[in-house]
Amino acid sequence: MSSSSAPYAEKAPSVNEAGSLEPQTKGGLENLEEQQSWNWFTIRTLITSGTGFFTDAYDVFIINLIVPMLGYVYFKETGGHIPTGTEGALKGMASFGTLVGQLVFGYLGDAYGRQKIYGLELMIIILGTFCCAMAGSNAKGSTVIQYLTFWRFILGIGIGGDYPMSATVTSEWASAGRRGQLMSIIFSMQGIGNMMASVMTLIILACFKTAIQADVDNLDYVWRVCIGIGCIPAVSTIYLRLTMPESPRYAMDVENDVEKANAAVARATATGTTTTTTAADAVANQAAVAEAKANRNHNRAFIEYFSRWENLKVLIGTSSTWFLLDIAFYGVSLNQSYVLNAMGFVGNGEVYDNLWRTTLGNLTVSLLGFVPGYWFTVFLIEKMGRKKIQFMGFAMLTVLFLILSLAFHKLKAIVPLFVAVFTLAQFFFNFGPNTTTFVVPGEVFPTRVRATAHGISAASGKLGAILATFLFNKVAEIGGQPGEHAFLPQLLGIFAGVMALGFLATFLIPETKGMSLEEIEKRGMTPEEIEVYEANDKRARTAKAQTTSSITRNFKFICKKCGDNNSHPTNKCLPTRRAASATEQAILLLNAVVVFPCLHSDVSKLTKTSCASPTSTLTSEDNDLLSFVSPSAASLSPPVSLSVDPTPVSTSTLSTTCNLVFDDLDTDSVYELEYILDARRANDGNTEYLVK
Structure with a gap:
């Protein structure tokens, strides 16, 4: 076996003198693979991870709705228009933080385990959200924008950490037949969070309507309440994250801890204790765990695994497709108010009406395209497969952005048609690459590097989001006055080309539908490594690590x-x-x-x-x-x-x-x-x- 797997090599199973199995046996993972029904632990995992993504999306996309409020309060001298550089920093700083969080937490999740790290990212999200809501002292404070920008960066670190941690935790607790669906449900909470950002903004605007019409500075309270509400779901699930048991696959594949893995699977599948452990078994298990810990070297394992082109190619595929996707996805999503204005969601010039109409437009697009797209993926990903959905999504987005670009001014004159085409684009973002680029990196890499590789893939996507955030306004304003976005049709055409590149990059990723994580892992091995892996893989040879006493009993x-x-x-x-x-x-x-x-x-x-x-x-x-x-x-x-x-x-x-x-x-x-x-x-x- 090559050195790429050496730090995690295991002994073949044997029967000791007492007639029981050595504890290196990979026990209850077969039970986990067989778990197809919904039980409490599955629901708990969905709540624990899904609520985090709900909060992530709420905090990310709420900025699109509160930036106009900040303009009305702090930039009256420019007619409520925030300078392009300042607006880009407000919207993009969270993406910078997210990129850092994805890389850092991805590494930590592999190096120290899921259980030790999961929950820390949510603590950072809670801190960042609270401090964003409290930024500055009052509506006249000159440092409010600077404070808000800084705390958006901190918030982004927590949001970034949630990507690799929630993806790997969900993937490693799921069976092959449900893994894609469960991960898609987790990610679909992004759509619910986006939608609820609009819903809560409408509610809060309605509550403050009289105050806003009396004094526009009262918007300073509105945007703070809108942000602060994002703390509630995060606080409600922090305990669940901190008490989440270690992933059985991490415990087995990296820590070589059979007892911990079997206990975790028994908890997840509600089967009770799966083994009767003797004193000799416990001692041998402790020795195996200590040996695995002494030999573990995450940096070496990562470098050796991706030094082989067959494995590096997949990482390039997951990273490049996510990068290309986010250029268009965040370019549109974080600047949706400008597209909505072009679609006719424009108020009568009065501050309250302008904000109401823009928020209503965001909600309309979310309900018609954003949220349904996610749930189409949830119900079809295990039937169609990840790769087919991603190909379809990139292809449709290429066509739809071309239509928006070439017929932009004609569509503006027919608002319902413009809304239909733009909503379809949002639909195929999510019934397409926005969901699959999250799911695939959580499946195609082995346990020992899964979180790190997912973090790199997600960070690549966030790099595309940063480029889109800072360049969108500058490029869109080419050839016109500030705020006109005269180049928007051409920019949408550029997005079409980017989506076409995403379609081509999809050829680099493998299909994982219906395959267990162990089957997928073999794809990155040489024939010699596969032979050793199968000899060492106790899942196929003894499923439940039974001892002599449990054999007699059963x-x-x-x-x-x-x-x-x-x-x-x-x-x-x-x-x-x-x-x-x-x-x-x-x-x-x-x-x-x-x-x-x-x-x-x-x-x-x-x-x-x-x-x-x-x-x-x-x-x-x-x-x-x-x-x-x-x-x-x-x-x-x-x-x-x-x-x-x-x-x-x-x-x-x-x-x-x-x-x-x-x-x-x-x-x-x-x-x-x-x-x-x-x-x-x-x-x-x-x-x-x-x-x-």
Whole structure:
């Protein structure tokens, strides 16, 4: 195995002297993959991560609504128009902070774990939001804009941290069949946050209507209340984040802590304790965790993984598509008021009416295009796949921005048509690359670098947002007076070209629909690494890390005559509690249930000894079967055969049938088991072996 995986290499599973598995076994992750139904932990994860994104979007997009208020209060001498540089700083400083937060928290999430970091970013958001609302001392304070700009940067750091942390936490707690949908639901809260920013602004404007009409300086209270409300959802979920258990995949893949991973999965799947841990298991688990910690080097692992072109190409794909998307997405979203003015959402010149109409226009676009786009992705991402949705979104955006550019002035004369085209653009942003560029980086990279890579991808997007924020007004005002945005049609045409580049960059990313994170991780490995990975991957070999005691407790026989111990007249056909033999223990390491036939037609003769106990010693074929389970299993004592007495008491009995039922085997294991059983069939014509 190459050095790229060396810091996280694991020993192959083995059976210790007590007959139990070594704790390096990757236990309950199969339970997590099988968890398809909605339970409380799934809902809690959605609330915990989704509320953060709601707050992120609310805080980011509220600036688009309060900037006009700041202009009316602090820039009366320019008719309420904030200078281009100042406005760009107000809108863009949060993006600078977000870029920093995405890089920093992405790194910290991989280096120190999800549990230790998750929640810190929300604390920063709460602090930044509160201080933004309190910026300056009064409406006449000359430093209000400077304070607001600074605290928007701090706020952005927290928002940025939420991207890689929420994405990785949600991805690693989800099953393959629901992962894309759950991540899309989390991200869809951005649309709800955007919408609620408009709703709350309308409500607060209505409450202050008389005061605003009496004195425009009362808008100073309005914008502060609008911002301050953003603290409420963040404060309400901070406890949930701080008490979120460690991701089971991080615990298993990076920390090598089987006990922590199994406990986390049991909590998530509501299955209770999945293992019975012996003292020896606990000691061995502690040793494995200590060894993993000593060998862990996140910087080396990151560099070695992305030094291979096949892996770096994917990072370039996720970063470039997000970068190109955000140029247009934030260029339009953070300057939507100008587009809305062109669409006819213009007041009568009175301050209150202007603000009301602009906010109503934002809400209209959110309800018709922004929010529905997210939810189309939620319901279709697991059917269509990530890549197809992203291709479709970039293609449609290219066409729609071309239409807006080439027919801009004609569309202005037909407001409903202008609204329809612009709303469609917002729809395909979110039923398209705005959602998928968030989802894909949370899936395509291995656990040890997932948060860092997602942070880099998101930061690349934010770099595009920064360019759009600072250049939009300057470019839009080319050839006209300040505030006219005479170059806006041409700028929309530039956005069309950027979306076309995004379409091409999408070819660099892989499709992940229906694949487990472990299957996706193999894509970044060489054939030699895949061979070692599969040998070390205990998920496919023993799903539940059962100990000897738990095997004995769960072992049972099923009578082929009645199929149920309760319905048999003498209740002797199926002993549900007895010590499993060494051979039976070895088989049960594969999560097997052995189904034996009932040997006697005479009910009075049914006993544990005569009905279910094997009668012969190990044969060579038995050794082969035990070797399939574990190299050391064949030497377990006492050696007891799987065979049953082939001599029927009655010709009507099922004594010549022995079914071995194995659950949760991977494809390769099934093929190998079939090969072994074929040999047994050839050597024993009286016994039939079936794999179900």
